[in-house]
Amino acid sequence: MPKVLISDKMDPRAAQIFRERGVEVDEITGKTKDELIAMIGEYDGLAIRSSTKVTKEVLAAATNLKVVGRAGIGVDNVDIPSASAAGVVVMNTPFGNSITTAEHAIALMFALARQLPEADASTQAGKWEKNRFMGVELTSKTLGLIGAGNIGSIVADRARGLKMKVVAFDPFLTPERAIELGIEKVTLDELLARADFITLHTPLTDSTRNILSAEALAKTKRGVRIINCARGGLVDEVALKAAMDSGQVGGAALDVFVEEPAKASPLFGTPNFVSTPHLGASTTEAQVNVAIQVAEQMADFLMSGGVTNALNMPSLSAEEAPKLKPYMALAERLGSLVGQLEGEITAVSIETEGAAADLNQKPITGAVLAGLMRVYSDTVNMVNAPSLAKERGLDVREVRHDREGDYATQVQVTVTTPNGERAVAGTLFANSEPRLVDIFGVKIEADLAGTMLYVVNEDAPGFIGRLGGALGEAGINIGTFHLGRRAAGGEAVVLLSVDSTLSEEVLAQVQALPGVKVAKTLRF
Known part of the structure; x- marks a missing residue:
């Protein structure tokens, strides 16, 4: 019988699901790193939230560990490269708290619009400063979404219900998907110039770090209000403080900070600033959802080998894995290459020929999309990449060619951009070594590493x-x-x-x- 350790506080339904599925489970929380190292060796699975740090040292001691399940989205507390090297699958639950986080963003928007925290503190102090707190209506205001994925689209839906106009900046949002959501797709500069409220719903990557920089904040409509329930580091906190002091930004609400726990911040004490201690996922419903999901995913893996929402492993059968592994490495690198070189992408075509055309295309497609979208998402993987692409309206096509080309096997990735189609292609040397052979029509032989x-x-x-x-x-x-x-x-x-x-x-x-x-x- 597989054995799982739940090392962080989690809804009791998680343990119940493990037992119902035939998995032995211990609930032991609050252990130090050394205590965890001393006990982890006897467990096949480790279910965590954000408190447990799954470090290289912990993984080295986890001689029987097969899977780590994070009840939530972020996996900053898991050393994924070390887990991969140790053969440990790392799973998360990327959609369990979407509604909760979206609702928190809307709540903070209301708090800013009506200065609710300051009004509450003033009233409870017996001041009754009715004339001091002059708010603004949300109706007819323009909300700017930076990121229109799963959470952003929920925020858009709620905002439209409030009779707000919604504009969005998202490189993967297609015009068709924007129409479906009832929002307008714009450039970042257009969003900054038009939005009365800006809310961020994008992960922290090299391309999104400080996306609201001093330069960006200077381009906003004067008096704009900013909400961030996504990731600390998307907003330059020092620049935001300066913009609020000057009146360029009329108010800000942050649920996330660069340094957490946020014991100090340049924004603390600033008028019209609202802060919460990373409460985006803190509702009873969300905690239950992620606990149930992580238990179900881990139990399926331990009992039957099923893989769902894995960050370092695709959905594969045992028979397919050896043949597909080098192709997925090639596909992910080709997707990553074109994703890093191209900005706005509306469609992607994955074409295989030769030996590659005889294989299961889904893992190859998932690998391409994972590489392509990793530039914009820190939680994308070969399993959830197709659904994330679908959310954004990205047109994905798979094409098999029954022909002989220049190589015995080849994978080509073609993306559609505003400037036309751009393609990269690769092959395998010695049936195992991924190699780039064509980049945007230029023949070139190169490793991608x-x-x-x-x-x-x-x-x-x-x-x-x-x-x-x-x-x-x-x-x-x-x-x-x-x-x-x-x-x-x-x-x-x-x-x-x-x-x-x-x-x-x-x-x-x-x-x-x-x-x-x-x-x-x-x-x-």
Whole structure:
């Protein structure tokens, strides 16, 4: 009988479900790291919330552990690379608290509009300052959504019920999906200029960190009110404080902070600032939902091998896994490549030919979408990527070709953008090594791994030397170097791997080299 440890406080229905499914379960909470290390070796599964830290040391001691289940969305407290190396599946419940988080955002919007916390404190102090608290109506105001996925779409629905006009910035939101939601898709600058209220519903990634920076806040409508129930770090807290002091921002409500627990913040004490201690998922219903979901998912995996909402493993049968594993690695890297290089994407086509066309296409498609959307979501995986793509109205097509091409097996990913279609293709060397063979019509043979520099330049004598010299002067060591071009003297592509991080300063120096059209850092 598999044995599971519930190490954080969780609704009792979780333990009940484990037992009903034939899984032995212990509920032991509040243990220190050392205590957890001492006891984890006897368990097949570990069910957690946010308190337990599943570190490399804990995983090293977990000699029987097969699955970690996070009752909630965020998995910052789990060392996923170490879990993968140890063969431990990591699951979460990405949709269990969507309604709760959306409702909290709406509640904070009301609190800002009517200055409810300050009015409450004043009234309970016996002041009765009726004329001090002049609020605004939500009706007919424009709400700007940064992120229109699962939670953002729920907020949009509630806001429309309040007779608000909703505009949204989301690179994966198609015009058709926007019409279905009854909202208007806009650019970020348009949203900043038009919104009376802005609410964020996007994960924290390299592309969204400080998306509301000092520069962005300066572009907003004067007196805008800002709500963040998503992730700390999406808003520059120092810049927000300055914008509130100047009156550029009329009010702000944060449920999440860069540093949590937030014992101190530059925003604390600022007039028209509302804060809550990360309460987005804190309702009875949400806690029950995520507890039930994580127990069901873990029990299914331990008893029958079923995989749902895994962050480091696709849905696969035991027979398919060995053949599909290298193809999924190739597919994910191709998706990641095009996702990092292209902005607004409305459709994606995954084409297979040769040996790849004879395989189960769903895991390959899931891997492409996971790589493609990881730029915008920190919880996307091969299992939930298709549903996330569907939420945003992304048109996904699978095409098998019964033909012989240049390679015995090939996967091609074509995306549709406002500038037309763009395609990348790859193959497997020795049936196991993923390799890029075509990027946007340029033939090039390259590994996709680690930190890489992508450069588009004019094919001219001396360029490679200048590029190598610029990186050398910056102390950047080149690992691999790959070249391709459309024609002699035409557009050329350079893909090279580096052994250290490329700073914005170094990237700017490369961009400034004569003949360079594009210079971008890629991470795989």
